[in-house]
Amino acid sequence: MEKVTTLFLKVAVIFLGIPVLALCIFLVPELANVAAELLPDFAFVKYFVYIAFDASAIPFFFALYQAFQLLRYIDNNKAFSDLAVKPLMKIKYCAITISVLHVLVLPLFYVFAELDDAPGVIFVGLIVPFASLVIAVFAAVLQKLLQEAINFKSENDLTV
Known part of the structure; x- marks a missing residue:
């Protein structure tokens, strides 16, 4: 049962990467072109x-x-084991990095909202930073719980 569950999760991890790869290949160039058209004074x-x-x-x-x-x-x-704590720590830092990078893009969402007169665009721009921040906090909590469980387990191993 455990192998089936982790196999399902491994497949889910792979399927999470496919849409992001597609977005990077197809949507990001379109977004860049739209940004260049809307702000012709700023070529960068x-x-x-x-x-x-x-x-x-x-x-x-x-x-x-x-x-x-x-x-x-x-x-x-x-x-x-301590091996399992390290990936959680790295996931936490990756989520924080994603959040920071998308917060840097928020001024562009503000400019688009001003040009389109659609203030809801700013909230759309906040989705990814907020979601990645939630993932970072969740990974930090799991990391701390796992570390405490490992410490508890090692204390019990020493007393027995």
Whole structure:
């Protein structure tokens, strides 16, 4: 049963990466072109969009790899070891990095909202930073709980 669950989660991790890869290939160039058209005075905006969104894909895929590693540790019955704490820490830092990169793009969402007279665009721009911040906090809590469980387990191993 445990192997089936982790296999399902591994497949889910792979399927999480496919849409983000598609977004990086197809949507980011379109967003960059729209940004360049809306702000013709600022030629660097197109490259800023490319850098910000594609750079945030790097920590995303690294975090997916770390999640895959964590599932491998669970498969190998090493879930309650120091090896399992490190991927959670790396996932936390990746989520914080993604959040910071998308917060840097928020002024562009503000400019688009002003040009389109649609204030809801700013809230759309807040979705990714907020979601990645929630993931960072969740990973930090899991990291702390796992570390406490490992410490508790080692204390019990010493007393027996």
